[in-house]
Amino acid sequence: xxxxxxxxxxxxxxxxxxxxxxxxxxxxxxxxxxxxxxxxxxxxxxxxxxxxxxxxxxxxxxxxxxxxxxxxxxxxxxxxxxxxxxxxxxxxxxxxxxxxxxxxxxxxxxxxxxxxxxxxxxxxxxxxxxxxxxxxxxxxxxxxxxxxxxxxxxxxxxxxxxxxxxxxxxxxxxxxxxxxxxxxxxxxxxxxxxxxxxxxxxxxxxxxxxxxxxxxxxxxxxxxxxxxxxxxxxxxxxxxxxxxxxxxxxxxxxxxxxxxxxxxxxxxxxxxxxxxxxxxxxxxxxxxxxxxxxxxxxxxxxxxxxxxxxxxxxxxxxxxxxxxxxxxxxxxxxxxxxxxxxxxxxxxxxxxxxxxxxx
Ligand SMILES: Cc1cc2nc3c(=O)[nH]c(=O)nc-3n(C[C@H](O)[C@H](O)[C@H](O)COP(=O)(O)O)c2cc1C
Ligand SMILES: C=C(O[C@@H]1CC(C(=O)O)=C[C@@H](OP(=O)(O)O)[C@H]1O)C(=O)O
Numbered sequence: 479x480x481x482x483x484x485x486x487x488x489x490x491x492x493x494x495x496x497x498x499x500x501x502x503x504x505x506x507x508x509x510x511x512x513x514x515x516x517x518x519x520x521x522x523x524x525x526x527x528x529x530x531x532x533x534x535x536x537x538x539x540x541x542x543x544x545x546x547x548x549x550x551x552x553x554x555x556x557x558x559x560x561x562x563x564x565x566x567x568x569x570x571x572x573x574x575x576x577x578x579x580x581x582x583x584x585x586x587x588x589x590x591x592x593x594x595x596x597x598x599x600x601x602x603x604x605x606x607x608x609x610x611x612x613x614x615x616x617x618x619x620x621x622x623x624x625x626x627x628x629x630x631x632x633x634x635x636x637x638x639x640x641x642x643x644x645x646x647x648x649x650x651x652x653x654x655x656x657x658x659x660x661x662x663x664x665x666x667x668x669x670x671x672x673x674x675x676x677x678x679x680x681x682x683x684x685x686x687x688x689x690x691x692x693x694x695x696x697x698x699x700x701x702x703x704x705x706x707x708x709x710x711x712x713x714x715x716x717x718x719x720x721x722x723x724x725x726x727x728x729x730x731x732x733x734x735x736x737x738x739x740x741x742x743x744x745x746x747x748x749x750x751x752x753x754x755x756x757x758x759x760x761x762x763x764x765x766x767x768x769x770x771x772x773x774x775x776x777x778x779x780x781x782x783x784x785x786x787x788x789x790x791x792x793x794x795x796x797x798x799x800x801x802x803x804x805x806x807x808x809x810x811x812x813x814x815x816x817x818x819x820x821x822x823x824x825x826x827x828x829x830x831x832x833x834x835x836x837x
Contacts, residue, residue, distance in 0.1 A: 479603070483718065485709075486835035489615050489828055493562075495600030495607040496569050501561035502611035504618065506835070507547070509555030513621055518542065521617035524820040525610060528566070530662070532678055532816055535809045537566045540610050560614050564607075571808030572599045577797040578804050582785030584723075589796060606723045606814065609821040616824020619831040628830065630696045630823050631655025633664045634815055635778060637674040637690035638681070643667045647731065647760035650695050650774050659823075663816050682812035685788030689724075690815035692822050693778045696830060699764065701755070701772035703833040710768025711775070714833060718825035719779050724814045727780035731763025746773070775830075779822055786810040 482490040486506055493500030519541065523529075528537035540562055547558030576598055579585040584604035588596040596602055620630060629652040635642050643666040658664040665671035674690075681688045704711035712730055719728045736744050739761070746757035757773055764775040786806040793804045811817055 484832045487832045491608055491611045494597045494602040495605035496567040499561045499563045500608055500611055502615050503557045503559040504615055505557040507553050507558055509553055511553040512551055518617040521613050521820055525613045534811045542614050562610050569599045577795045578802055579793050579796055580785055580806060581791050581793055613820050613824045616827045619827035622831060623827055627698045629655050630826050631658045632692050632694035632819050632823050633658050633666055635691045635693035637815060638677045638688045640670055640673045642670050645693055645695050645776060647776050650697050652697055678813045687784035687787050688813050689781050689783040691778050691780045692815060692819060694822050694826055696775040696826055699770045699775055701770055703770040703837055704768045706768045711765045711770055714829045718829050722821055724781045725779050726782045730765060730777045732761040736761055781814045781818060784811050784814055
C-alpha cells in the first residue's frame with residue numbers, strides 16, 4: 479500500500495472507516511509553529527459527515543487528538559501525529575457486501591489486490607472517510623501558507639448540468655476565498671446553488687446519486703515553485719487530487735477547452751503592474767513549464783456520482799462466482815462534491831507547502 483506522500487514533508491495516513499480510528503502523521507514540519515487548533519476544528523467540521531440532508535447520515539464529530547509533535551502550543555519538529563476516533567460504524571450494513579460487490583466502488587479491486595483480506599466494512603481504507611486526516615493536514619498547511627499571504631479556496635462549479643459562474647482567472651481576492659470557506663455549499667451564484675441542491679435531493683429521492691466538478695484556486699503564490707520534468711506543479715497536484723476517492727478528472731486553467739483554441743487565443747500575454755509580471759489572461763492556470771508564474775493557480779476536479787446507491791443493479795457474488803443483483807442499503811452521500819470541497823483545498827495546501835519547502 480502507498481499511504482505516504484511528499485518530498486520535504488511526508489504525509490502518512492492510516493486507518494479504516496469501521497476500525498477504531500483514522501489519522502495522519504506529518505513528518506518534516508519545522509519547529510516553533512503555533513497552530514490555531516480552533517481553526518483546524520473548523521476545517522474538520524466543514525468535511526464532517528451527518529450534518530445535513532446532502533450528506534451521508536453517518537454522524538461523526540471528526541474532532542482530532544494530537545498524539546505527538548506539538549508541545550507548549552508549538553510544533554516541536556518531531557512528527558506531528560493526529561488521530562480521529564471513529565464512533566458511528568454500522569458494520570452490519572456491510573455483511574451483504576463481503577461477497578456481493580458494489581459496482582463502482584473498490585470492493586472488487588480491493589478483494590483482488592489484498593486477496594480477500596481487505597477490511598471491506600465501510601469501504602475500509604478505500605473509504606472517503608480517510609479524507610478527514612487529509613483535512614487535518616491541509617488545515618495545518620493552510621495556516622503556514624496564510625502566514626505568507628497564500629490563500630486557497632474553492633466552489634462547486636458544476637452538478638448535473640447546472641453550472642456556477644467560473645472564477646475570474648486573473649483576479650481572485652483572498653476575501654472571496656475566505657467567504658466561500660464559510661459557506662457549506664459554496665457557489666458564486668446562489669441561485670444556481672439552490673438549483674444544484676434541489677437536483678441532489680431529487681436524485682436522492684430516486685435512490686440514485688450525482689457527480690460534479692469543483693473549481694479551486696490558490697492566490698499570492700510566488701513565481702518559481704515546481705520544477706521540470708517530474709516535479710511539475712501539475713503532476714504534484716494531480717497526484718494528490720487523484721488520490722481523493724471518486725476523483726476521475728483534473729484540468730488546469732482553461733483545461734480541455736484550451737485544445738480548441740488557437741495559439742493567439744490561448745497564449746497569456748504579459749504586462750507589468752507595479753513592477754510585477756502579470757498576464758492579461760490565465761488559460762494556463764498560473765503554471766508554465768510546470769512552474770508557478772505568480773498568477774492565480776486554478777484547476778478543476780471532476781467527481782463521479784457516488785457508487786453506493788439504492789437502485790437495483792447487476793453484480794456478482796465473488797465467493798460463488800455467480801451473477802446476482804444488489805440494492806445497497808446503508809448510509810451514503812447522494813453527492814460527493816459538496817463534501818469534498820475542504821478535501822480538495824486540503825490537498826492543494828499540502829502540495830503547495832511541500833513545493834514551497836522543496837524550493
Ligand atoms: C468525502 C467523500 C465521501 C464519500 N462518500 C461516499 C459514500 O457515501 N458512498 C460511496 O459509495 N462512496 C463514497 N465516496 C467515494 C468512494 O470512497 C470511492 O468511490 C471508492 O473508494 C472507489 O474509489 P474511486 O471512485 O476513486 O475509484 C466518497 C468519497 C469522498 C471523497
Ligand atoms: C464516514 C464518512 O463517509 C462514508 C464514506 C463512504 C465511502 O464508501 O467512501 C461510505 C459511507 O460509510 P458508512 O457506510 O460507514 O456510513 C459514508 O458514510 C465520512 O466521510 O466521514
